[in-house]
Amino acid sequence: MDLDMPRMDGIEATRRILDDRPETSVLVLTSFSDRPRILGALDAGASGYLLKDAASDDVAGGIRAAARGEAPLDPRAARTILAARAEPDPLAGLSAREREVLELLVQGLPNKLIARKAADQRQDGEVAPDADLPRARRHRPHAGRAVGRAPRAGRRMSQPASQTKVALPSRPRLGEPCPDPR
Numbered sequence: 001m002d003l004d005m006p007r008m009d010g011i012e013a014t015r016r017i018l019d020d021r022p023e024t025s026v027l028v029l030t031s032f033s034d035r036p037r038i039l040g041a042l043d044a045g046a047s048g049y050l051l052k053d054a055a056s057d058d059v060a061g062g063i064r065a066a067a068r069g070e071a072p073l074d075p076r077a078a079r080t081i082l083a084a085r086a087e088p089d090p091l092a093g094l095s096a097r098e099r100e101v102l103e104l105l106v107q108g109l110p111n112k113l114i115a116r117k118a119a120d121q122r123q124d125g126e127v128a129p130d131a132d133l134p135r136a137r138r139h140r141p142h143a144g145r146a147v148g149r150a151p152r153a154g155r156r157m158s159q160p161a162s163q164t165k166v167a168l169p170s171r172p173r174l175g176e177p178c179p180d181p182r
Helices: 010-020 035-043 056-067 075-086 096-106 111-121 129-137
Strands: 027-030 048-051
Touching (some): 010 027, 010 035, 027 056, 048 056, 096 111
């Protein structure tokens, strides 16, 4: 499986293949050695991860190893995995739903659109999308609000103007003494 493909990336393709045929072994062969792709492919269920600059004998051996149920890993991929295990996961305490909402926040989407997208993706019995927004919003409290900025033409601000005005110190007029800076 390559990771860079035109219609769907290899991580999603791996996930779909294994959802449909869990007995399949998927071996990633790619030029990408970055941590998110390595961990993403393995989390999606890939049996192993090899880089395209590997010798042809190593690739053939990796294919045979994956078919036997082994997990062939390029040494650089193995180092990346070991380094990732050494660092704590900052998102470890979040549910899958909260991670999804946080990902949408990171993309810069406003809360209403996040709630709409989450509602479209939720299935019966799951928590309502708005339930996760307050917790996720703690990490980005001003998401989706215009704070301290003038509203765009034709739009109302989400806060009263009295809360967004900043009191500036008055400047002395010509001939008046300057205030004591203490």
